[in-house]
Amino acid sequence: MVGGVSGVGVVAGVRGLGMQHCETTALGVLLRHVGVELSEPMVFGLGAGVSFVYWDSKAMGFPFLGGRVKPFELTRNLADVLGLELQVEETSSARKAWQNVVAPLDAGRPVGLQLDSYHLDYFSTKVHFGGHVVAMYGYDEENAYLVDTEQQGGKVSTSLASLAKARAERGPMTAKHRSFTITAPSSLPSLRDRIIPAIKTCAHAFLNPPIANLGHRGIDKTAKQVPKWLERTDNPAEDLPRAALLMEKAGTGGALFRNLYRDFLAECAQHLDNTHLRTGHTLYAEAATLWTEVAALVAKAGESSDAKHLTQAASILHDLARIEREAMQALSEL
Known part of the structure; x- marks a missing residue:
């Protein structure tokens, strides 16, 4: 018996990591x-x-x-x-x-x-x-x-x-x-050497989406569509709170993965002292807070069937498209 499990084919030493995604x-x-x-x-x-x-x-x-x-x-x-x-x-x-x-x-x-x-x-x-x-x-x-x-x-x-x-x-x-x-290879490249290529790959994809549904253009599109969400469903009390839950709780780490990316940039700053990196981190910290606000407003709209919450969410989403675009522009200059 290994790790409380009997039978063949059990790898020893594996444990839960307490991760979110x-x-x-x-x-x-x-x-x-x-x-x-x-x-x-x-x-x-x-x-x-x-x-x-x-x-x-x-x-x-x-x-x-x-x-x-x-x-x-x-x-x-x-x-x-x-x-x-x-x-x-x-x-x-x-x-x-x-x-x-x-x-x-x-x-x-x-x-x-x-x-x-x-x-x-x-x-x-x-x-x-x-x-x-x-x-x-x-x-x-x-x-x-x-x-x-x-x-x-x-x-x-x-x-x-x-x-x-x-x-x-x-x-x-x-x-x-x-x-x-x-x-894994016998020796991994240093994190410092790998951080910049990874960030720039992400920034380039986000700033240059092939269609309007993706990247910063996708967030702007969402801002235009969200005010219509009460008309988009026959069951707003279920569909809108579920959409909010998926943004915050469904393995995203909160704020539609922005909390994870904010924390990644903060950890990168411990390895690399760079103005563009600090700017990106500051802007993603702001974005993470705003995504959580958007999720809360979407949930309220579903619970109350009041479109004013979706209008507020749309306004924040327009801000988010700009904030994340500026963040990725800064990070692309690393």
Whole structure:
């Protein structure tokens, strides 16, 4: 018995990390296993994780606001910036998918999985999200043993049947039974050397979005759409508070990931004394506070059906588009 779990295929020494976002949580487990200790904001920032998307279509019940890059892009970015070997497996075969997980586990290595959280036993809120990421560290005849965010319980378990369904699900943001492992080089590049490329990659993408739904243009578009949100739904008392909850609580670290990016920039300032970096940090600290205000106003609008809260939120969103654009312009000059 290892770590309270009996059976084969259990990696020793894995523990919950108390992190808030799913992909950075899984990466934290895999990185720690290969001897790399980084804070959650540093993992998020080096992975150029912060972004923005306003996503809406006729097929959707209600618009979605996203504050990070698409699923798994953060992992690929982090591997590139740190020189990690990222081994990714994808397959349409459930049998091959299980072999792809068992092999590294039996060799004593935790594995990252991308799956649909809807099917996981320990999720109390059943919503399809195909971009969820966990670290798997063991299994026995009936259960898989995972590390998820602090909000979801940290070290958790789910039945092998539920895990298979979660990995096989198809739809928005899903991947074909994706699993991945990380190998670190004998010596990592210094954080100081990697901070600037990671920040500039993020800033360039944010400042030069290919369509109006993304980056600073996406925030401006959201400001124009938000006042119509009461007309956009037949159930404002449910849809608007849920949108606010997704911004603040659904693994974002608060303020639609802006808290994480603010803290990343603050940590960078300990390694690098730079005026542009300090400006970016100051502006993202302001942005984080304002995103939390926007979420509160959206929730109030849903609870009261009073559009004045959405008008206030729209005004703040116009400010946020400007603040984040200025922040990224400063950071692009590092």
